[in-house]
Amino acid sequence: xxxxxxxxxxxxxxxxxxxxxxxxxxxxxxxxxxxxxxxxxxxxxxxxxxxxxxxxxxxxxxxxxxxxxxxxxxxxxxxxxxxxxxxx
Numbered sequence: 461x462x463x464x465x466x467x468x469x470x471x472x473x474x475x476x477x478x479x480x481x482x483x484x485x486x487x488x489x490x491x492x493x494x495x496x497x498x499x500x501x502x503x504x505x506x507x508x509x510x511x512x513x514x515x516x517x518x519x520x521x522x523x524x525x526x527x528x529x530x531x532x533x534x535x536x537x538x539x540x541x542x543x544x545x546x547x548x
Contacts, residue, residue: 482507486515487524490545495528497540516543 480488482505489504490496498516502509519525525543534540 482511483515483518486512487519487545490519490525490543495530495542495544497532497534497542499534499540519543 485505485507486501489501493500493504496504498513499509501516502512505512516525520527520543523546525545528542528544530542531539532542
């Protein structure tokens with residue numbers, strides 16, 4: 461669906477069937493790498509971390525990935541979670 465503006469319609473058509481959405485791209489990244497931080501997913505997909513983080517949360521909430529229990533030091537020097545794909 462889309463709003464009544466031409467730009468909204470164009471955006472909806474751009475995201476039409478056959479295109480892989482960012483959430484699916486993040487899940488595919490985990491399928492290829494098994495364990496990653498949000499930062500690593502962002503680099504792997506060449507997408508902004510601010511766009512990737514909500515998708516990681518969605519996948520966690522959907523039971524597709526989980527906290528591996530491992531932590532790494534992120535680019536800002538803080539401890540970050542390493543996520544891992546659930547066995548499906």
